[in-house]
Amino acid sequence: MSLIAQVQAPTVDFRGLSPLIALVVGANVVLLAGLLRGAGVQRVLVPLLAAVTLIVAGALSVAIWETGDVEPLVQSALAMDTLTLSMSLLFYLAGLATIALSLRSSAVGEAGAGEYYTLLLASISGMVVLAAAENLITLFVGLELLSIPLYVLCGSAVRERASLESGLKYLVIGSVGSATVLYGLALIYGATGQTDLGRIAAAIGEQVEVGDPLLLTGIALTASGLAFKASVAPFHQWTPDVYQGAPTPITAFMAVATKTAAFAVFLRLFDAALSTNQVEWGPALAALALATILIGNVGAIGQRSLKRLLAWSGVAQAGYLLAGVVVGTRLGLQATAFYLATYLVMNMAAFAVVIASERVSERGDDISSVEGLGARSPVLAWPLTIAMLGLAGFPATAGFMGKFYLIDAAVDGQYAWLGVTIVVGSMISLVYYLRVVAAMWMAPDAPPLAGPVRRMSPASGGSPEADPRAQPETVAVALVCAALTIAIGIFPSPLFDLAVQVGTSISGI
Amino acid sequence: MLGSYLPALVFLALGLVVGGVLTVLNGIIGPKRPGTVKEQPYECGLPSEVTSNFRFGISFYLIAMLFILFDIEVVFLYPVAVQLEAFGLFALIEIMVFIFLLFVAFVFVWRRGALEWR
Amino acid sequence: MSPVWFVALSAVIFCIGVGGVLMRRNPLVVLLCLELMLNGGNLALISFARMHGTGDGQIFALIVMVVAACEVVVGLGLIVAMYRRRLAIDVDSMSELRG
Numbered sequence: 001m002s003l004i005a006q007v008q009a010p011t012v013d014f015r016g017l018s019p020l021i022a023l024v025v026g027a028n029v030v031l032l033a034g035l036l037r038g039a040g041v042q043r044v045l046v047p048l049l050a051a052v053t054l055i056v057a058g059a060l061s062v063a064i065w066e067t068g069d070v071e072p073l074v075q076s077a078l079a080m081d082t083l084t085l086s087m088s089l090l091f092y093l094a095g096l097a098t099i100a101l102s103l104r105s106s107a108v109g110e111a112g113a114g115e116y117y118t119l120l121l122a123s124i125s126g127m128v129v130l131a132a133a134e135n136l137i138t139l140f141v142g143l144e145l146l147s148i149p150l151y152v153l154c155g156s157a158v159r160e161r162a163s164l165e166s167g168l169k170y171l172v173i174g175s176v177g178s179a180t181v182l183y184g185l186a187l188i189y190g191a192t193g194q195t196d197l198g199r200i201a202a203a204i205g206e207q208v209e210v211g212d213p214l215l216l217t218g219i220a221l222t223a224s225g226l227a228f229k230a231s232v233a234p235f236h237q238w239t240p241d242v243y244q245g246a247p248t249p250i251t252a253f254m255a256v257a258t259k260t261a262a263f264a265v266f267l268r269l270f271d272a273a274l275s276t277n278q279v280e281w282g283p284a285l286a287a288l289a290l291a292t293i294l295i296g297n298v299g300a301i302g303q304r305s306l307k308r309l310l311a312w313s314g315v316a317q318a319g320y321l322l323a324g325v326v327v328g329t330r331l332g333l334q335a336t337a338f339y340l341a342t343y344l345v346m347n348m349a350a351f352a353v354v355i356a357s358e359r360v361s362e363r364g365d366d367i368s369s370v371e372g373l374g375a376r377s378p379v380l381a382w383p384l385t386i387a388m389l390g391l392a393g394f395p396a397t398a399g400f401m402g403k404f405y406l407i408d409a410a411v412d413g414q415y416a417w418l419g420v421t422i423v424v425g426s427m428i429s430l431v432y433y434l435r436v437v438a439a440m441w442m443a444p445d446a447p448p449l450a451g452p453v454r455r456m457s458p459a460s461g462g463s464p465e466a467d468p469r470a471q472p473e474t475v476a477v478a479l480v481c482a483a484l485t486i487a488i489g490i491f492p493s494p495l496f497d498l499a500v501q502v503g504t505s506i507s508g509i
Numbered sequence: 510m511l512g513s514y515l516p517a518l519v520f521l522a523l524g525l526v527v528g529g530v531l532t533v534l535n536g537i538i539g540p541k542r543p544g545t546v547k548e549q550p551y552e553c554g555l556p557s558e559v560t561s562n563f564r565f566g567i568s569f570y571l572i573a574m575l576f577i578l579f580d581i582e583v584v585f586l587y588p589v590a591v592q593l594e595a596f597g598l599f600a601l602i603e604i605m606v607f608i609f610l611l612f613v614a615f616v617f618v619w620r621r622g623a624l625e626w627r
Numbered sequence: 628m629s630p631v632w633f634v635a636l637s638a639v640i641f642c643i644g645v646g647g648v649l650m651r652r653n654p655l656v657v658l659l660c661l662e663l664m665l666n667g668g669n670l671a672l673i674s675f676a677r678m679h680g681t682g683d684g685q686i687f688a689l690i691v692m693v694v695a696a697c698e699v700v701v702g703l704g705l706i707v708a709m710y711r712r713r714l715a716i717d718v719d720s721m722s723e724l725r726g
Contacts, residue, residue: 010599024610028610028613031613031617032613032616032617035616035617035620035621114617136687137683137686137687137690140687140690140691140694141690141694144694144697144698148694148697148698148701151701151702151705152701152704152705155705155708158708158712159712161712164705164708164709164712165709167705168654168702168705168706168709171698171701171702171705172648172654172657172658172661172702175661175664175665175698175702176645176648176661176664178665178694178698179641179644179661179664179665179667179668180664182664182665182668182691183641183664183667183668183671185668185687186637186668186671186672186675186684186687187671189672189675189683189684189687190634190671190674190675190678190679193675193678193679193681194683195683195684195687567707567711570703570707574700574703574704577696577699577700578696578697578700581692581693581696582693584689584692584693585689585693587689588686588689
């Protein structure tokens with residue numbers, strides 16, 4: 001066949017690829033280190049190596065930081081621009097927090113430390129590839145490299161029925177999402193004849209009409225497949241079940257990092273490749289955002305399990321984030337990147353406290369497990385309070401700034417009604433966020449349960465350690481993230497400046 | 510171009526028709542005298558000792574899954590092999606890296622004892 | 628024969644896969660249907676590669692094959708793990724997580 005005769009070896013920019021190479025090398029080293037015997041290796045060396053890998057990758061990402069629409073690497077397969085690098089830094093931070101939260105998790109012991117942390121690193125490298133994807137093929141590879149390790153991690157507490165169930169559920173639903181994305185990408189490729197996002201953008205309006213049915217079907221299928229990953233309604237039903245069943249450190253990682261990766265690819269695909277079609281997909285995504293905000297906030301109201309509550313709240317937050325994609329402007333890109341950073345610190349603070357309290361409470365992650373927490377251990381109650389107020393969007397927290405930025409972008413992009421929806425959604429969300437705060441500070445200390453207890457979610461329970469000082473790393477994650485939530489809320493300008501730099505990464509909008 | 514497939518198609522159609530007609534005729538006009546011996550799955554040899562709820566050991570699944578994984582990875586070698594001259598030394602180094610990564614996976618599987626038959 | 632027919636066939640295969648995932652209860656059959664969905668995508672990619680005369684779609688299809696194998700292996704691994712723990716492997720009876 002003549003069609004692939006004119007192939008040449010690609011030019012590879014190893015400097016640009018260095019964060020990814022560091023991640024892959026680190027994943028392999030961690031895997032082999034996990035084979036060594038000895039409790040010290042499993043408990044100390046392996047997590048340490050994983051953390052070092054993430055720190056090295058982060059340092060390399062900072063070293064190659066370059067604003068503007070940078071030249072893509074490897075035959076325009078990956079773009080290490082500010083969007084990729086800033087999102088990667090969020091992945092690394094989420095990964096470091098997850099490692100700290102996993103140190104005492106029973107899932108690590110059951111799955112094996114080497115396997116657990118290798119899968120975590122593999123998933124993070126998939127996220128980096130996904131955020132950097134400048135080509136439909138790398139986009140799909142990144143999506144799968146992100147997802148497949150996560151399916152295993154969800155089922156990693158192999159002694160728990162709930163964990164295995166959540167792994168299998170996530171696998172089935174996630175694979176449906178991936179296959180839908182694949183078919184959508186195939187149709188986009190069929191309509192434009194290109195796999196490069198840049199060339200697709202050039203082809204739309206030139207070789208192929210903006211309203212081409214094949215292209216529009218492809219965009220619709222791709223958007224719904226990505227909506228599965230980002231838990232955007234009506235593709236969100238798996239979220240509470242999987243979040244509840246998975247080991248809690250993994251739930252925290254999924255809630256934060258997977259969502260960030262999904263939105264990074266939303267931004268790149270829709271703002272860079274399909275921006276000429278914004279009039280076509282804008283209203284459809286806006287309708288999804290509206291539905292997601294309402295369904296997520298209403299669904300969270302009746303929840304008693306904190307993990308399910310945070311899952312529904314994550315659905316609602318995905319709706320807010322989608323507003324930044326809908327407008328398809330530079331301001332929307334900046335606002336989404338800014339909100340993703342604030343979302344990371346607020347959610348990590350909340351999950352760290354949930355982990356700390358469910359390890360000591362016989363009630364698992366039920367809301368009654370935090371009753372009286374304010375009197376018992378204020379060092380845990382304050383971070384959760386700040387996280388809840390931040391997620392609700394109280395002033396002087398990061399959440400307020402992020403929402404303000406998103407509403408600004410929505411109004412600026414002629415979607416003022418979406419801005420109003422964000423405000424309405426935040427008002428509804430006060431019902432359940434404040435219920436958690438009230439349980440901590442106003443309810444009396446819950447009496448010990450009598451008789452055998454059926455624990456709701458034992459997946460991450462380790463040996464009960466009654467004193468919060470017995471798990472300093474969990475408390476440290478909670479305190480640092482809560483402090484960042486306040487800091488960003490009061491001094492947002494450094495993060496604003498970063499968001500503006502991220503905004504320069506896509507030139508077409 | 511597709512015209513060259515016509516004889517094959519005719520052959521396929523003829524085969525289906527002849528085979529189908531003969532099978533159906535056999536069922537209609539053939540004599541039927543069922544007996545216990547004829548009901549058995551095999552006409553000769555010992556009766557099967559494997560009962561229907563026989564369960565495979567876990568090792569079968571483990572080895573089969575590992576086989577699928579290592580087997581399918583070879584698919585990445587084909588495109589490179591087709592264009593080996595165009596890629597040159599670059600392809601050699603890349604494939605070495607790829608195979609080394611597979612080797613790391615193999616070492617892991619081996620040391621974890623997944624290849625031992627239990 | 629026009630590649631359009633292959634694209635139509637791929638759409639049919641994809642839809643059979645979707646229907647199977649939604650309706651079948653045995654997780655092994657669900658995995659099979661996921662494969663159908665992915666391979667529907669593969670057929671579409673190869674047909675489009677033929678239509679446009681570029682190799683990208685073919686390379687994409689090769690990569691999808693590997694990814695599909697990985698997905699199935701992880702799925703089988705989870706099912707075997709559940710089976711060993713004597714858990715019901717019926718997706719409808721997975722009721723630990725509800726609400």
